Amino acid sequence: MDFEAQSIIEALRSGVSSRSVGQYFSSARPEIMSKLSRTIDKVSNSGESGGMIITGKYGEGKTHLLNTVFNMAQDNNMVVSMISLSKETPFDKLYLVYKKLMSSTYLPKRMQPGFDHVLQNITPNSKEANDMVLYASKHLETDKLFYVLRSYLNVDDADDKYLLKLDIEGDFINNSYLRQIYKRIFSTSAKYAVPFSKTRHTMDYFTMLSHMFKLLGYNGWVILFDEMELLGRLSKKARLTAYKNMAPFLFPGKYSQLESTFAMFAFSASFMEDVIESKHDFENLAESYVDRSAREPIEKVLKQIAEAPQLQPLTQNEIISILRKIEEFHGRAYDWKPEIDMNDFIKSTESRGYLLRTRIRAALEYLDQIYQYGQSGDITVRSPDQPNISEEDIISLDEYIKIED
Numbered sequence: 001m002d003f004e005a006q007s008i009i010e011a012l013r014s015g016v017s018s019r020s021v022g023q024y025f026s027s028a029r030p031e032i033m034s035k036l037s038r039t040i041d042k043v044s045n046s047g048e049s050g051g052m053i054i055t056g057k058y059g060e061g062k063t064h065l066l067n068t069v070f071n072m073a074q075d076n077n078m079v080v081s082m083i084s085l086s087k088e089t090p091f092d093k094l095y096l097v098y099k100k101l102m103s104s105t106y107l108p109k110r111m112q113p114g115f116d117h118v119l120q121n122i123t124p125n126s127k128e129a130n131d132m133v134l135y136a137s138k139h140l141e142t143d144k145l146f147y148v149l150r151s152y153l154n155v156d157d158a159d160d161k162y163l164l165k166l167d168i169e170g171d172f173i174n175n176s177y178l179r180q181i182y183k184r185i186f187s188t189s190a191k192y193a194v195p196f197s198k199t200r201h202t203m204d205y206f207t208m209l210s211h212m213f214k215l216l217g218y219n220g221w222v223i224l225f226d227e228m229e230l231l232g233r234l235s236k237k238a239r240l241t242a243y244k245n246m247a248p249f250l251f252p253g254k255y256s257q258l259e260s261t262f263a264m265f266a267f268s269a270s271f272m273e274d275v276i277e278s279k280h281d282f283e284n285l286a287e288s289y290v291d292r293s294a295r296e297p298i299e300k301v302l303k304q305i306a307e308a309p310q311l312q313p314l315t316q317n318e319i320i321s322i323l324r325k326i327e328e329f330h331g332r333a334y335d336w337k338p339e340i341d342m343n344d345f346i347k348s349t350e351s352r353g354y355l356l357r358t359r360i361r362a363a364l365e366y367l368d369q370i371y372q373y374g375q376s377g378d379i380t381v382r383s384p385d386q387p388n389i390s391e392e393d394i395i396s397l398d399e400y401i402k403i404e405d
Contacts (some may be wrong), residue, residue: 003309005330005332006293006333006353012329012361015059021064021067029312032054032065033068035211036052037072039052039262040078041137043219043260044220048259049210050263051246051252052264052265053250053305054267054309054310055266055269055309057355060356061314061356063309065266066092066226066264072133072206073220073262074108078220078221078222079105080221080222081102081104081105081224082193082223082225083100083104084102084226085225085228086230087231090230090287091234092234094202098170099170102169105314119152119168124154128216129153131215132153132211133146136148136149136150136208140208141201142193142201143193143194144175144196148168148178150186151185155185157184160181161186175192205264206256206261207257208326208368210258210260212360214262219260220260222261222263223261223264224264225264225266226266228265228271229270231243239289240284243302247301250263251297267305272306273304281302319346323342323345323346323363327367330371338367339364345375348363349363349366
């Protein structure tokens with residue numbers, strides 16, 4: 001048995017996209033994949049940061065595309081973070097988003113998330129340590145990370161070191177306790193030019209990490225945000241804050257100092273109509289932000305969402321390519337050689353609708369039936385107004401056992 005192939009088939013059967021599926025099913029939509037490949041190469045080679053929004057209907061492959069980008073970036077020696085928005089991770093609270101991202105951040109060629117082992121290898125007064133501390137002192141809005149990093153690199157107390165590590169991962173130490181730690185280590189007081197507030201200054205942490213990943217020899221950082229349509233559940237004020245929080249990722253250089261960072265946001269295709277238009281977000285923006293400069297980043301994000309490319313349904317050739325791969329992996333997973341008619345295979349999926357996810361499930365049902373019974377049957381769902389099954393359709397248990405035998 002090929003256990004890797006089995007895991008691929010079961011992931012496809014569940015309808016939940018995964019990194020492994022994205023690795024092997026990446027040939028569809030060549031136009032957008034080519035654009036993404038060029039963008040990631042540009043970020044990786046030039047250090048220029050950027051962002052992108054994609055939209056798509058439910059089940060049309062948005063998450064699959066993000067997973068494909070995940071693998072593409074990892075192959076390019078880039079750090080990747082990927083999360084789906086949720087009730088616990090709303091985008092109007094960037095400090096919660098940052099904390100969740102840190103638990104889903106993968107260094108290249110590592111299966112487990114996290115980067116604390118890399119931090120532990122940085123020794124005090126090394127080139128990397130001096131660079132990080134100097135950068136934190138000069139290039140961030142607040143000086144909190146200067147005190148956090150300098151303390152982390154020089155602390156001896158294991159408990160304090162653990163708390164400082166947690167701070168870098170999003171469990172922020174309050175300013176007064178950080179002062180105490182700093183004073184214990186250096187016998188001098190930490191004086192904040194700008195006191196840190198997690199609701200206003202979380203971008204400092206994103207900026208610092210983007211610099212640190214480059215400093216440690218990685219080609220950049222790719223950040224992937226899924227289920228962005230959940231912004232529609234937020235209140236008017238919270239939605240506008242969420243749009244504002246997107247601006248530093250979509251327009252780095254103008255609204256942030258992110259280095260070699262590419263951010264990608266996946267929205268439902270109907271978000272513009274269902275949320276921005278129906279909830280009057282442009283009008284809300286004009287009412288809530290009188291100052292033009294304060295309004296500008298949100299306005300730019302809303303326009304970017306409106307102009308975002310939508311994933312189109314796969315072409316027939318792309319569907320055939322996917323079906324052939326499913327056939328290959330099903331054979332490897334269950335150690336058999338499917339000998340099927342491709343026309344019948346395609347027809348078995350067409351009756352399930354246009355969604356890619358349901359067509360894949362239909363393809364797996366077809367292969368399961370061929371594998372188990374040597375032939376496939378039609379699955380019929382009766383509507384409530386249809387007559388009940390007739391007596392002629394009912395067979396006895398004995399007859400069923402004979403058929404099975």
